[in-house]
Amino acid sequence: MLKDLFQSPDYFQVDELLTEEHLMVRDTVRQWVKKEVSPIIEDACQQAKFPSHIIGGLGQLGCFGPTIPQEYGGGGMDHIAYGLMMQELERGDSGIRSTASVQGSLVMYPIFTFGSEEQKRKYLPKLASGQWMGCFGLTEPDFGSNPSGMITHFRDAGDHVVLNGAKMWISNAPFAQIAVVWAKDDDGIIRGIIVERGMPGFTTPETKGKWSLRASATGELVFDNVKVPKENILPGAKGLKGPLSCLSSARYGIAWGVIGAAMDCYDTALRYAKERIQFDRPIAGFQLTQKKLAEMITEITKAQLMNWRLGVLKNEGKATPAQISMAKRNSCDIATRIARDARQILGGMGITGEYPIMRHMMNLESVITYEGTHEIHLLITGQDITGLDAFH
Amino acid sequence: MKILVCISKTPDTTAKIAFTDNNTKFNEAGVQFIINPYDEWYALVRALELKETLGATVHLVTVGGADTEPVIRKALALGGDEAFRINTDSQDSFYIASQIAAHAKQQGYDLIFTGKETIDYNGSAIGGMVAELLDLPYVSIAAKFELSGTQATINREIEGGEEIVTVALPVVVSCQKGMAEARIPNMRGIMAARTKPLAVIEPVAADSLTAVSTYELPPAKAGVKLISADNVDELVKLLHEEAKVI
Numbered sequence: 001m002l003k004d005l006f007q008s009p010d011y012f013q014v015d016e017l018l019t020e021e022h023l024m025v026r027d028t029v030r031q032w033v034k035k036e037v038s039p040i041i042e043d044a045c046q047q048a049k050f051p052s053h054i055i056g057g058l059g060q061l062g063c064f065g066p067t068i069p070q071e072y073g074g075g076g077m078d079h080i081a082y083g084l085m086m087q088e089l090e091r092g093d094s095g096i097r098s099t100a101s102v103q104g105s106l107v108m109y110p111i112f113t114f115g116s117e118e119q120k121r122k123y124l125p126k127l128a129s130g131q132w133m134g135c136f137g138l139t140e141p142d143f144g145s146n147p148s149g150m151i152t153h154f155r156d157a158g159d160h161v162v163l164n165g166a167k168m169w170i171s172n173a174p175f176a177q178i179a180v181v182w183a184k185d186d187d188g189i190i191r192g193i194i195v196e197r198g199m200p201g202f203t204t205p206e207t208k209g210k211w212s213l214r215a216s217a218t219g220e221l222v223f224d225n226v227k228v229p230k231e232n233i234l235p236g237a238k239g240l241k242g243p244l245s246c247l248s249s250a251r252y253g254i255a256w257g258v259i260g261a262a263m264d265c266y267d268t269a270l271r272y273a274k275e276r277i278q279f280d281r282p283i284a285g286f287q288l289t290q291k292k293l294a295e296m297i298t299e300i301t302k303a304q305l306m307n308w309r310l311g312v313l314k315n316e317g318k319a320t321p322a323q324i325s326m327a328k329r330n331s332c333d334i335a336t337r338i339a340r341d342a343r344q345i346l347g348g349m350g351i352t353g354e355y356p357i358m359r360h361m362m363n364l365e366s367v368i369t370y371e372g373t374h375e376i377h378l379l380i381t382g383q384d385i386t387g388l389d390a391f392h
Numbered sequence: 393m394k395i396l397v398c399i400s401k402t403p404d405t406t407a408k409i410a411f412t413d414n415n416t417k418f419n420e421a422g423v424q425f426i427i428n429p430y431d432e433w434y435a436l437v438r439a440l441e442l443k444e445t446l447g448a449t450v451h452l453v454t455v456g457g458a459d460t461e462p463v464i465r466k467a468l469a470l471g472g473d474e475a476f477r478i479n480t481d482s483q484d485s486f487y488i489a490s491q492i493a494a495h496a497k498q499q500g501y502d503l504i505f506t507g508k509e510t511i512d513y514n515g516s517a518i519g520g521m522v523a524e525l526l527d528l529p530y531v532s533i534a535a536k537f538e539l540s541g542t543q544a545t546i547n548r549e550i551e552g553g554e555e556i557v558t559v560a561l562p563v564v565v566s567c568q569k570g571m572a573e574a575r576i577p578n579m580r581g582i583m584a585a586r587t588k589p590l591a592v593i594e595p596v597a598a599d600s601l602t603a604v605s606t607y608e609l610p611p612a613k614a615g616v617k618l619i620s621a622d623n624v625d626e627l628v629k630l631l632h633e634e635a636k637v638i
Binding site for chain 2: 007021023031032060062075076077
């Protein structure tokens with residue numbers, strides 16, 4: 001890939017809504033991404049290889065669980081700082097942001113929110129430093145948008161439980177030391193349980209041949225009569241609300257994250273359009289190019305403002321799952337369109353690895369699908385405003 | 393050991409340079425500011441390394457208005473222990489150096505690091521002036537700094553080679569590339585910087601010895617003329633008549 005010249009657009013002076021500390025967080029992660037991610041990400045994607053050497057750096061930087069209190073190894077930061085970190089990581093690559101999102105929002109968050117004090121002390125500091133990586137098992141081969149139908153279950157066997165079933169499309173699965181797995185108990189109630197690598201009967205085959213998130217490792221979680229100690233069950237989560245609250249936390253990060261990818265596409269296309277000469281003048285001077293660029297910056301600006309407001313609400317404990325859903329849907333929707341238009345501005349160069357656009361474009365196809373598809377998020381908003389459930 | 397690192401804010405290297413007030417002032421509108429790279433990457437990081445290996449307290453000082461606080465907070469996030477902002481601003485090196493020297497005299501430092509220059513006005517004057525005002529030895533443009541007890545060994549880059557200097561503390565040193573590897577702060581450091589002390593102190597009376605009359609931008613570069621490879625005659629003609637190099 002060419003040298004990373006990224007400069008973030010700020011058409012409505014949104015920076016003025018951020019604190020000095022937020023800006024420092026954002027600039028720090030941006031600096032780290034330029035140094036550690038940009039030089040290696042194209043190659044990692046081409047080879048479909050997760051760059052595991054950056055895990056230590058992500059941990060050292062503080063990208064794993066930044067909103068978790070410091071006494072458990074987290075950063076104790078607010079949600080806007082977290083959002084900005086996700087924005088900058090995804091500006092580098094959605095796969096890198098996914099790795100951090102899963103660790104923070106889907107593994108550390110449920111352990112912190114629903115775990116016992118012993119579980120928090122045992123797992124959170126190691127997860128925060130990146131010494132241990134975690135993954136989150138909710139989706140099953142036949143239960144994606146409809147997780148309540150899951151068939152993975154465990155039965156009570158005295159001092160332990162016996163877990164059976166399978167999970168699919170699990171980021172970080174191939175290398176994670178622990179998995180936060182959602183499964184039904186003997187009464188059919190969904191519970192969270194921490195499964196550790198090495199427990200007999202637990203395997204994590206890798207999902208090969210992806211055309212998206214190629215720098216992130218995805219796999220399955222297979223449980224064949226896995227004996228799990230009862231102390232690994234999260235005591236505070238009963239029912240679908242547990243995993244759904246994790247998804248809200250992760251969706252919040254995605255709403256910010258994909259705007260990073262969109263900014264990178266816009267920034268790349270703008271720079272290219274000003275330099276690329278056709279018919280004796282820069283293509284940025286043509287109306288059809290300007291239409292694309294003008295629409296891109298408008299959508300990025302609207303999303304920045306929505307994310308900032310959502311962050312304020314989240315800091316005040318007032319952000320609703322439906323608001324987070326709307327922001328996730330909107331951000332993913334506009335980012336995929338922006339990536340496509342940016343690719344078109346770059347013409348043939350847009351499909352090469354010299355520029356980040358095609359990589360972002362392919363990644364965003366996953367991001368608009370996982371953590372609730374675009375369609376499911378429309379139904380969440382629909383239900384919220386009409387009071388009528390259109391899921392069934 | 394007590395170390396003082398002098399921190400200056402400078403425009404980001406990608407900033408567009410323009411002037412206001414009849415070309416006597418730098419136009420700061422829309423410009424992003426950073427810590428002067430020589431102060432951050434070399435002076436501060438080497439001071440932090442000394443703190444980590446030998447034990448030291450690292451103080452930071454900057455001379456400027458409240459708008460310099462983001463850069464000094466970043467220096468605290470990187471690992472500085474305590475910061476001082478001298479609440480005044482000037483383009484005159486002697487005035488700035490007088491402020492730093494007055495602060496240093498009061499605190500008493502074993503070691504004072506500055507960057508070899510700031511990347512905006514490139515004065516390279518503060519270190520030498522501070523040393524003179526404090527009556528301390530001064531070693532400029534240091535690329536390596538080692539300490540054994542109170543004896544420092546400093547490698548300086550000189551034309552076509554290197555000079556190795558030994559000097560007893562206390563000393564003022566201006567730092568350049570080679571002293572240390574640039575660091576990126578982390579979230580823990582940023583959170584810690586929130587509560588680290590940043591004292592605002594009022595300036596002492598000092599003279600300004602210079603005043604800027606005007607700034608000028610270099611002339612815009614002329615565009616490139618591309619002559620096709622089969623038109624050598626035209627190329628020779630232009631080199632002779634226009635560029636006047638043959």
